[in-house]
Amino acid sequence: MTDSLKCEQIPYCALAAEYGTPLYIYSQQAMTAALNQYQQAFASLHPLICYAVKANGNLSILRHFARLGCGFDIVSGGELERVILAGGDTSKTIFSGVGKSSTEIEFALHNNIRCFNVESLAELARINTIAARLGKIAPISLRINPDVNAHTHPYISTGLKANKFGIAYQDAIAAYQLATTLPHLKVTGIDCHIGSQLTDLSPLIEALERMLLLVDKLAELNIELEHIDLGGGVGIVYQNEDVPDLAAYAAAVARLLSGRNLQLMLEPGRSLIGNAGGLLTTVEYIKQGEEKNFVIVDTAMNDLMRPSLYQAYHNILNVSTATTDEFVADVVGPICETGDFLAKDRTIAAKEGDLLLIQSAGAYASSMASNYNTRCRAAEVLVNGTDHYLIRRRETLSELLANEQSCLKSV
Numbered sequence: 001m002t003d004s005l006k007c008e009q010i011p012y013c014a015l016a017a018e019y020g021t022p023l024y025i026y027s028q029q030a031m032t033a034a035l036n037q038y039q040q041a042f043a044s045l046h047p048l049i050c051y052a053v054k055a056n057g058n059l060s061i062l063r064h065f066a067r068l069g070c071g072f073d074i075v076s077g078g079e080l081e082r083v084i085l086a087g088g089d090t091s092k093t094i095f096s097g098v099g100k101s102s103t104e105i106e107f108a109l110h111n112n113i114r115c116f117n118v119e120s121l122a123e124l125a126r127i128n129t130i131a132a133r134l135g136k137i138a139p140i141s142l143r144i145n146p147d148v149n150a151h152t153h154p155y156i157s158t159g160l161k162a163n164k165f166g167i168a169y170q171d172a173i174a175a176y177q178l179a180t181t182l183p184h185l186k187v188t189g190i191d192c193h194i195g196s197q198l199t200d201l202s203p204l205i206e207a208l209e210r211m212l213l214l215v216d217k218l219a220e221l222n223i224e225l226e227h228i229d230l231g232g233g234v235g236i237v238y239q240n241e242d243v244p245d246l247a248a249y250a251a252a253v254a255r256l257l258s259g260r261n262l263q264l265m266l267e268p269g270r271s272l273i274g275n276a277g278g279l280l281t282t283v284e285y286i287k288q289g290e291e292k293n294f295v296i297v298d299t300a301m302n303d304l305m306r307p308s309l310y311q312a313y314h315n316i317l318n319v320s321t322a323t324t325d326e327f328v329a330d331v332v333g334p335i336c337e338t339g340d341f342l343a344k345d346r347t348i349a350a351k352e353g354d355l356l357l358i359q360s361a362g363a364y365a366s367s368m369a370s371n372y373n374t375r376c377r378a379a380e381v382l383v384n385g386t387d388h389y390l391i392r393r394r395e396t397l398s399e400l401l402a403n404e405q406s407c408l409k410s411v
């Protein structure tokens with residue numbers, strides 16, 4: 001649902017008055033409910049749900065998911081640091097990504113993560129060497145590229161052979177055979193991730209079937225795996241998408257895994273937090289251009305990049321009480337790029353000073369934000385019933401500039 005935030009009675013005006021805008025607002029209850037849906041749908045399989053930190057790595061959000069029993073899917077040493085600071089369990093943390101640096105691998109080994117999702121033979125060799133130096137055995141899973149079309153935006157499709165991710169399907173068996181010869185590795189699993197914002201179940205099932213063919217071939221070679229990781233979660237509703245039913249997904253997975261001794265792992269991000277968050281913004285100006293109307297707001301592509309980057313649709317609600325007649329406009333930010341838009345040709349009622357809520361901005365919004373145009377990062381608030389908590393202060397200009405200012409002397 002795009003309107004998960006409505007499950008809380010959110011005092012938008014009061015929050016805007018207290019913290020200013022732009023402001024990310026998250027519903028704790030909506031996050032819990034989204035996780036419950038996974039836990040209930042997959043209950044019979046007792047999965048390890050590893051929240052994908054990249055979707056939204058705010059420490060308080062990570063702490064909430066950690067308290068609910070989640071593990072974490074990380075893609076950098078920075079994300080591992082977040083998990084640790086939030087009190088997450090590193091033994092439930094898996095490390096994905098094609099470009100893990102030696103420093104990151106060492107950091108992860110020191111912190112005894114659950115496993116590395118290894119994406120190349122070169123990475124296998126590097127992890128083995130570092131583990132040897134540290135006197136450790138690194139648990140590893142191989143991320144296999146199943147060459148399945150996830151039917152999503154090309155920038156977030158990851159399971160095609162043209163994509164940089166994973167070990168090529170036809171090289172998988174040889175890669176496992178090699179891994180078992182490396183003395184500082186312990187092969188524990190197999191994983192794949194075919195893309196994000198998936199609105200169709202069939203590619204997910206096809207990818208699982210292809211993974212299981214490999215599991216069977218490996219068993220014939222006496223390479224027994226402990227777990228299978230199916231990657232990210234299902235897509236969410238931004239507009240009117242027909243998103244997969246989790247119960248149907250779980251039933252198909254249960255059928256395919258039945259009789260096998262494989263622990264299931266899942267790495268959902270968007271579906272746990274996307275609809276639980278919104279971005280509150282104030283209308284600065286209404287402008288009538290020669291061809292178009294513009295609603296100019298105080299948020300921009302630096303706070304929510306998805307419309308500019310993927311032409312993504314986000315619903316926009318006017319949450320101010322007195323509004324005007326509707327008109328058609330582009331909702332744009334102050335950034336000096338024509339690509340800086342939050343919505344195109346949207347029918348909207350808005351006037352200067354109104355508060356607009358850009359919905360479904362819990363995932364890949366704050367976590368992809370930048371300081372472009374020297375804009376300070378927005379504050380974030382977590383709402384729980386009648387309580388709310390500031391979980392990130394609005395960045396100040398002096399914080400934004402401090403690093404470079406401290407280097408000025410050296411020029």
Ligand SMILES: Cc1ncc(COP(=O)(O)O)c(C=O)c1O
Pocket residue numbers: 052055073096097156158193195196197198231232233234267268269270271
């Ligand atoms: C390896 C990996 N795992 C998990 C995710 C999370 O995906 P989603 O947010 O669609 O659940 C991603 C993002 O696409 C990813 O690249």
Ligand SMILES: N[C@@H](CCCC[NH3+])C(=O)O
Pocket residue numbers: 054156196197306310363364368
């Ligand atoms: N940033 C993307 C999702 C990336 C998924 C990461 N593999 C989005 O907003 O839709």
